[in-house]
Amino acid sequence: MFPFIAGSTDLYLIPGDPVTNVRLPRMFNAVFERFDIDAVMAPAHVATRDFAVFVKAAFLAKNVRGMVIAPPHKPLAVTLLDGAGLFGRVAGSVNVVKRIANGELEGDLFDxxxxxxxxxxxxxxxxxxxxxxxxxxxxxxxxxxxxxxxxxxxxxxxxxxxxxxxxxxxxxxxxxxxxxxxxxxxxxxxxxxxxxxxxxxxxxxxxxxxxxxxxxxxxxxxxxxxxxxxxxxxxxxxxxxxxxxxxxxxGFEMLIQQMPYYLDFFGHTAAAHGVRQDARFLRELIYPQSMAAEIDAPLRYHSDSVA
The missing domain is CATH 3.40.50.720 (NAD(P)-binding Rossmann-like Domain)
Known part of the structure; x- marks a missing residue:
């Protein structure tokens, strides 16, 4: 179901080029609905040459709370930040950006x-x-x-x-x-x-x-x-x-495991805890039908089989 959007709704964006295959909007919106968060995430198709202007302009909107950065823009985002986490600094890229209280932009990398x-x-x-x-x-x-x-x-x-x-x-x-x-x-x-x-x-x-x-x-x-x-x-x-x-x-589980970090980064700590406790609803959302049987696949593996 498409989320109800009002003047109080927080907006999260995922700029990329292209954005036709991005899965995170569906995942974030499912989390927002499940945990009753008045927010929505939408993809934004942004060319590389326009990315810096887009980021700076988008954050002028007070209800834009953050962005998840899609390829190929992750390295470009670093140059626009006032601060970044260790992983982002060393890897030279970030996949999340938010505006903090003093108006500065901070980012991090959770891949x-x-x-x-x-x-x-x-x-x-x-x-x-x-x-x-x-x-x-x-x-x-x-x-x-x-x-x-x-x-x-x-x-x-x-x-x-x-x-x-x-x-x-x-x-x-x-x-x-x-x-x-x-x-x-x-x-x-x-x-x-x-x-x-x-x-x-x-x-x-x-x-x-x-x-x-x-x-x-x-x-x-x-x-x-x-x-x-x-x-x-x-x-x-x-x-x-x-x-x-x-x-x-x-690689699907890699995306699932990033979700609690994204949510914590954006201040949704209760939702982050909830996803850590049970993320099956997200797996059901993004796993292709051909791999539906693998949603519970980890139950079939034991550490001694690969030790």
């Missing part, structure tokens, strides 16, 4: 927390493990920051980035290595041998016919795979890993 929450839900070990991240873009950097931030006890012990642009992977790895204790390097191969976890943060798999980003046959028998893509799931990569009996998961 990484979303990934860690998804890994825990699927009983995929990452603490003290060796991780290969495929890609070195905005999402890959956010994943790396989250995995490295916990140190070698609560985070990964060794993180390797591989990208078709070797210099890009080296740059991300060097930046993380300077901030965190985890060993963070760039590698010139996507060979997954020797790694406990592989995270696909490349666009390979969005289109039928895409080459697999790695040779699944080379993955260790105990290894796990997480593919952050939200379209065309389960991707050929996920299917290939599952065919080997590996714990391989799609």
């Amino acid at each position: 990484g927390e979303g990934l860690l929450g998804a890994l825990d839900r699927y009983n995929i070990p990452f603490r003290g493990k060796r991780v290969l991240i495929l890609g070195a873009g905005v999402s890959a950097a956010a994943v790396g920051v989250a995995l490295a931030e916990g140190g070698t006890v609560n985070g990964a012990e060794h993180i390797a980035f591989h990208d078709i642009s070797a210099g890009k992977a080296a740059g991300v790895a060097a930046k993380l290595d300077a901030f965190f204790d985890a060993t963070t390097i760039a590698v010139d191969s996507s060979d997954p041998a020797g790694y406990d976890l592989v995270v696909n943060a490349t666009p390979l798999g969005l289109k039928e016919g895409d080459a697999l980003p790695l040779d699944v046959a080379r993955m260790e028998p105990h290894a796990a795979l997480f593919d952050i893509l939200l379209r065309n799931q389960p991707t050929p990569l996920v299917r290939a890993a599952r065919a080997r009996g590996l714990n391989a998961q799609a």
Whole structure:
């Protein structure tokens, strides 16, 4: 049901280019309705050249309470902020922005927390493990920051980035290595041998016919795979890993696990608590029909199967 909108309704926007496939408006509006919050989220199709003007102008409206930033604008948003959280500063991008009491804009990045929450839900070990991240873009950097931030006890012990642009992977790895204790390097191969976890943060798999980003046959028998893509799931990569009996998961849970962080950031603490307690209604909302049976999939996995 479309939310009732009145003069008292708070407005949240999600600017991107394009915005035809964004799922967060449906998710936020479902949360607002469920927890009786007088607010609505709407997508806004904004070209890159207009993004800075749009953000500054939109926040002149007193009832615009915040934005969730969709691709490709996450790195651009950082330059418009008066302050940003650690993850946003290190990764060089943010996915949420709000105006605080003094009128300044603050932002943060929760992609990484979303990934860690998804890994825990699927009983995929990452603490003290060796991780290969495929890609070195905005999402890959956010994943790396989250995995490295916990140190070698609560985070990964060794993180390797591989990208078709070797210099890009080296740059991300060097930046993380300077901030965190985890060993963070760039590698010139996507060979997954020797790694406990592989995270696909490349666009390979969005289109039928895409080459697999790695040779699944080379993955260790105990290894796990997480593919952050939200379209065309389960991707050929996920299917290939599952065919080997590996714990391989799609990116939907990463989005689910970010929701409480978004809500806390925007001041909706009761709703954040409620979603942490029970997010099944959101899973039912965004999982494609072909994956409906996987909404409760974590119940089928046990940590000893991937230890």
